[in-house]
Amino acid sequence: MKKPKGSRYYRDLAVALVKKEIKVRYKSNILGYAWSILNPLSQALIYLFAFQYVLKVKIDNYVLFLVLGLFPWQWLQNSVIASSVSMIANANLVKKTIFPREFIVFSVVLNDMFHFIISLPVLFLFLFIYRHHVVMNPVLWLLFPVLAIIQMLFIAGLGLLVSSINVFFRDLERLVGILINFIFYGTPVVYAVTMIPDKFHFIIYLNPMALLILNYRNIFLYDTISWGYLWLSLIYGAGVFIIGYTVFNKLKSRFAEAL
Amino acid sequence: MDSNQEKVIIFEDVWKYYPLYHEITGGIKMFLINMPKAIKRMRGNKFWAVNGVSFEIYKGESFGIMGPNGSGKSTIMSMIAGVIKPSRGKVSVFGRVAPLLELGAGFHPELTGRENAMLNGILLGLTKKEITSKIDEILEFAGLGEFIDQPIRTYSSGMMARLGFSVAIHIDPDILLVDEILAVGDESFRKKCFAKMEDFKRQGVTIVLISHDRVTMESFCDRIIEIKEGKEVDTIVPNKNPQ
Numbered sequence: 001m002k003k004p005k006g007s008r009y010y011r012d013l014a015v016a017l018v019k020k021e022i023k024v025r026y027k028s029n030i031l032g033y034a035w036s037i038l039n040p041l042s043q044a045l046i047y048l049f050a051f052q053y054v055l056k057v058k059i060d061n062y063v064l065f066l067v068l069g070l071f072p073w074q075w076l077q078n079s080v081i082a083s084s085v086s087m088i089a090n091a092n093l094v095k096k097t098i099f100p101r102e103f104i105v106f107s108v109v110l111n112d113m114f115h116f117i118i119s120l121p122v123l124f125l126f127l128f129i130y131r132h133h134v135v136m137n138p139v140l141w142l143l144f145p146v147l148a149i150i151q152m153l154f155i156a157g158l159g160l161l162v163s164s165i166n167v168f169f170r171d172l173e174r175l176v177g178i179l180i181n182f183i184f185y186g187t188p189v190v191y192a193v194t195m196i197p198d199k200f201h202f203i204i205y206l207n208p209m210a211l212l213i214l215n216y217r218n219i220f221l222y223d224t225i226s227w228g229y230l231w232l233s234l235i236y237g238a239g240v241f242i243i244g245y246t247v248f249n250k251l252k253s254r255f256a257e258a259l
Numbered sequence: 260m261d262s263n264q265e266k267v268i269i270f271e272d273v274w275k276y277y278p279l280y281h282e283i284t285g286g287i288k289m290f291l292i293n294m295p296k297a298i299k300r301m302r303g304n305k306f307w308a309v310n311g312v313s314f315e316i317y318k319g320e321s322f323g324i325m326g327p328n329g330s331g332k333s334t335i336m337s338m339i340a341g342v343i344k345p346s347r348g349k350v351s352v353f354g355r356v357a358p359l360l361e362l363g364a365g366f367h368p369e370l371t372g373r374e375n376a377m378l379n380g381i382l383l384g385l386t387k388k389e390i391t392s393k394i395d396e397i398l399e400f401a402g403l404g405e406f407i408d409q410p411i412r413t414y415s416s417g418m419m420a421r422l423g424f425s426v427a428i429h430i431d432p433d434i435l436l437v438d439e440i441l442a443v444g445d446e447s448f449r450k451k452c453f454a455k456m457e458d459f460k461r462q463g464v465t466i467v468l469i470s471h472d473r474v475t476m477e478s479f480c481d482r483i484i485e486i487k488e489g490k491e492v493d494t495i496v497p498n499k500n501p502q
Binding site for chain 1: 277340343365369377378381410
């Protein structure tokens with residue numbers, strides 16, 4: 001096949017693949033949109049009960065606090081898990097055609113990003129309920145998409161990494177499931193960063209997802225931003241993306257024969 | 260074949276081995292525990308699928324690759340499609356290659372025939388605009404009637420083959436790869452496909468056909484090579500004018 005060149009083709013390819021993911025998701029069930037919201041909300045309910053009512057954690061606006069952690073987390077978790085099996089799931093295509101394989105991963109990440117974005121009205125509803133206003137500072141408003149783009153880079157990097165390695169080491173998809181759980185509790189989603197004992201405080205600097213979630217909360221809950229976290233998460237996001245892409249490119253020519 | 264004709268596919272002493280991937284796909288644990296040994300074993304444990312094959316295919320030629328299962332013909336096809344790289348030697352391919360996807364490969368069961376055809380066209384290298392301008396023709400050729408707006412999961416295998424073939428031939432390929440796919444589908448559609456392939460031949464499209472069905476191959480191909488254990492054992496030029 002002649003290599004289809006040109007940005008128009010790549011844009012069409014990305015749009016077509018993301019559209020497919022979204023269509024498929026909405027065709028097979030009636031509640032469609034509701035499911036992408038219900039999942040994180042039901043988790044929020046569970047954590048609300050377990051941590052606020054049973055363990056008596058003292059965090060103001062805990063539901064809003066949880067939602068601000070869980071919506072971005074959901075994106076990471078769904079994309080990384082789906083990416084890990086994405087080449088195997090599309091084996092027929094990878095074995096026969098030479099379209100750029102990385103677009104399989106991109107479509108996974110963009111699909112979940114789309115669901116993250118359409119969950120925002122729910123977030124604003126909670127903001128309104130708990131804080132009686134939606135953030136006003138325009139600079140903070142502008143920073144929200146910046147955080148989302150950094151998160152997209154980071155997740156795409158992880159997705160490229162796990163999708164390509166999993167072609168050769170099929171155990172990885174199991175490992176990803178376990179690691180994601182570790183990272184979840186290593187990320188201040190259900191607890192506040194101030195509750196981490198000093199000697200473990202460093203873990204948030206090793207975890208770009210922690211930095212991102214802390215900044216989402218800074219914007220919507222505390223009307224501020226940590227520039228330090230922002231820059232650090234950008235460095236991580238770009239770094240992970242470059243590493244992921246490099247590994248993917250090294251391995252992709254052998255996908256067709258290993259699948 | 261006339262040697263001053265344009266060559267579109269050139270295999271120069273092509274070798275291909277597969278490392279035995281199950282050594283590693285079998286598990287990280289075993290691999291990590293015996294890492295040095297496993298790497299050494301992988302290096303030594305190769306499966307040679309293609310052993311020094313050379314041929315040239317000319318523009319407009321219908322070229323058959325025949326051989327028993329596991330003889331390496333699918334590997335050769337994958338190298339023409341560009342999804343697998345040779346271990347040694349050189350493969351050159353000039354022009355847009357349309358691979359005929361295996362039954363429903365790349366088709367999503369929940370999407371309709373029309374949606375799948377659009378997506379498939381884009382995956383095969385067309386832009387949205389190009390596929391949009393061709394979609395009516397594609398659906399027309401597939402001849403699926405009102406089924407075209409039903410989810411693919413309701414299709415029979417023959418119907419899927421029709422749709423797949425129809426997309427592949429409408430992307431204006433320079434080289435069409437046909438991998439025993441026409442075994443499915445009913446007699447009338449097969450005839451339609453072969454008629455279309457004869458059309459292609461006249462238009463100068465190169466067709467590479469894989470099969471172990473000698474009769475079909477000899478009636479359709481200009482030249483056939485026979486592959487056994489990754490080596491070319493015979494070249495057959497069917498006599499096209501027996502009368």
